[in-house]
Amino acid sequence: MSVTIKDIAKLANVSxxxxxxxxxxxPLINQETKERIRQLxxxxxxxxxxxxxSLVLDRSYNLGxxxxxxxxxxxxxxxxxxxxxxxHVIKDEYNLIVRGIDDYRSYHxxxxxxxxxIIVMSQSSADQEFIEYAAGLEIPLVVLNREVENVQVMxxxxxxxxxxxxxxxxxxxxGHRDIAIIEGxxxxxxxxxxxxxxxxxxxxxxxxxxxxxxxxxNYDLESGHAAMTRLLQLDHRPTAVFCCNDDMALGAIKAITxxxxxxxxxxxxxxFDDHVFSAFMTPALTTVRRPIEEISREGAxxxxxxxxxxxxxxxxxxxxxxxxxxxSVQPIIR
Numbered sequence: 001m002s003v004t005i006k007d008i009a010k011l012a013n014v015s016x017x018x019x020x021x022x023x024x025x026x027p028l029i030n031q032e033t034k035e036r037i038r039q040l041x042x043x044x045x046x047x048x049x050x051x052x053x054s055l056v057l058d059r060s061y062n063l064g065x066x067x068x069x070x071x072x073x074x075x076x077x078x079x080x081x082x083x084x085x086x087x088h089v090i091k092d093e094y095n096l097i098v099r100g101i102d103d104y105r106s107y108h109x110x111x112x113x114x115x116x117x118i119i120v121m122s123q124s125s126a127d128q129e130f131i132e133y134a135a136g137l138e139i140p141l142v143v144l145n146r147e148v149e150n151v152q153v154m155x156x157x158x159x160x161x162x163x164x165x166x167x168x169x170x171x172x173x174x175g176h177r178d179i180a181i182i183e184g185x186x187x188x189x190x191x192x193x194x195x196x197x198x199x200x201x202x203x204x205x206x207x208x209x210x211x212x213x214x215x216x217x218n219y220d221l222e223s224g225h226a227a228m229t230r231l232l233q234l235d236h237r238p239t240a241v242f243c244c245n246d247d248m249a250l251g252a253i254k255a256i257t258x259x260x261x262x263x264x265x266x267x268x269x270x271x272f273d274d275h276v277f278s279a280f281m282t283p284a285l286t287t288v289r290r291p292i293e294e295i296s297r298e299g300a301x302x303x304x305x306x307x308x309x310x311x312x313x314x315x316x317x318x319x320x321x322x323x324x325x326x327x328s329v330q331p332i333i334r
Contacts, residue, residue, distance in 0.1 A: 003044045011044075012037055063094045063303070064115045066130065068123035070100035073185035073219045075247045077275030078292060082121050082144075085296025089304065101127045112139055117303045121296075122146035124188050140306040142299045145292075146189045152314040154302055156295045160190050160272075163288040163321030164197025164242070165204075167270050170286070170323060171240045172205050175332040176268065180213035180238035182227040182248050188219075194244045194272060213238055217248045224251025232259055239267060239332050246271035246278045246287055253281070253328070264330040274324050283327035291319050 005023075009016040014033070022029045022037040065086055067074055083098065090096060094116065101120075104110075107130060110118075117140040120131055128148070134141050135151050142154040171179050181198045184191035195214075202209050215230055217223040224243055231238060232255065243249035249271030253263050263269050263283055271278060274289035298317070306312045 003041075003046045005046075008037060008041055008044065008046060012040055059116050060114055061094050062115050063090060063096050063300075064110070064118040065096055065098045065121065066101050066118060066127075067098070067121045068100070068127045068188075069102045070098075071102070073123060073188060074100075075219055075245060075273075075275070077246065077273060077277070080276070081292040082296045085293040086119060086300040088293075089297055089300035093304075101130045104130075107133050110134065110137075110139075112137060115139055117141070117307050119144060119296075119299055119303060122148065123185075123190065126187065140303055140312055142303050142306075144295050144299045147316065154299075154306075154313055155316040156299050156302075156319065157316065158290050158292070158295060158319045159321055160193035160290070161197040161200070163290065163323070164194040164244075164272065165201045166197075166321075166323045167272070167286070167288050168198050168201035168242055169205070170325065171242065171268065171270060171329060172201065172207065174240075174268070174329055176240040177207055178210075178213070178236070178238045178240070179207070180210075180215065180231050180241045182215050182217045182224055182231075182241060182243045182252060184217060184219045184244040184248075186216065191244060198242055217244065219245050219247060221247050221251040221254075224248025225255045226251075228252035228255035232256070232261075237267070240270070240329065241267060242270050242272075244272050246273045246275045246285060249285055249287070249328075250277075250281065264328050268329040268332075270329055274322075278324075279326065281328075286326045286329040287324050289322040289324050291321070295319055 005016045005019045009019045012019065018029060019037055022034045023041060086096060118134050120127060120143045122143050122145050131143060131148060132151055135153060144156045147157050148155050168179060183195055212234055215227040217227045224247060231241065241252055243252050249269050252269055256263050256267055261267060271285050271287035274287045278285040278287050
């Protein structure tokens with residue numbers, strides 16, 4: 001039989017209201033009493049009854065973390081950092097429900113009774129309809145990763161274009177002129193932003209762009225491997241490759257080494273995202289640090305504030321990216 005607030009109150013010789021307030025960190029209860037009740041609750045393995053609590057406070061105690069998709073284009077590192085950032089903030093105060101928007105045929109189960117707030121980790125404009133739907137229901141909402149148009153929401157986005165431009169300029173500074181790009185998943189906003197950064201850097205330094213040096217990827221290991229294999233079959237292969245995420249860079253390096261070539265001795269490889277494994281690859285990957293965990297933390301904290309204050313702010317916050325120089329790029333000797 002599960003322990004209730006009344007059981008704790010009886011053992012602590014206080015009212016059940018006092019126990020409830022202490023467990024919810026109410027300023028009306030002194031710290032010594034709070035600590036005594038918390039220790040007692042922990043000793044008894046007390047678990048809050050969220051169903052009863054939600055009926056009293058008109059809350060579900062559910063937060064939704066929605067990705068455009070969880071099937072293709074969402075790398076393991078991206079998913080991990082997103083979840084880590086949100087969980088760091090919400091701790092055990094809410095249940096976190098993670099879903100892919102493209103899994104829904106209808107959004108009718110997404111409502112104010114089901115979710116106290118929603119975080120959309122937006123990857124594509126294909127999720128615009130969902131964002132408009134949630135905003136229309138006035139569910140507290142923050143949108144991360146993609147700048148949203150036509151909907152006034154709290155929007156946190158990384159400066160992908162600037163990051164891509166900087167890493168391609170780093171390749172150019174190392175003497176590279178034959179620079180290829182393995183692009184990300186089609187129709188993802190991040191793919192376009194990183195391509196724009198590549199083009200910006202090439203134009204700025206008067207370097208001709210070769211059509212055959214632009215190869216489509218899908219943000220996964222396999223597509224990085226396949227794209228690099230195509231580039232290696234060219235008569236005039238590139239001396240450096242900018243991969244639009246670290247997963248594809250890892251796949252590209254595998255394709256290069258399978259041809260008995262070396263990185264960076266024969267071909268330099270750069271990535272984007274700075275996932276947790278990137279510093280431990282051989283060679284360690286030169287990449288762009290994209291602060292997804294930080295963006296997720298900030299977004300989650302803002303959402304909790306919206307829920308508590310019942311006031312929603314609508315603005316845009318831009319997060320800077322950072323060039324991380326490691327071992328996978330070296331100067332070219334002409």
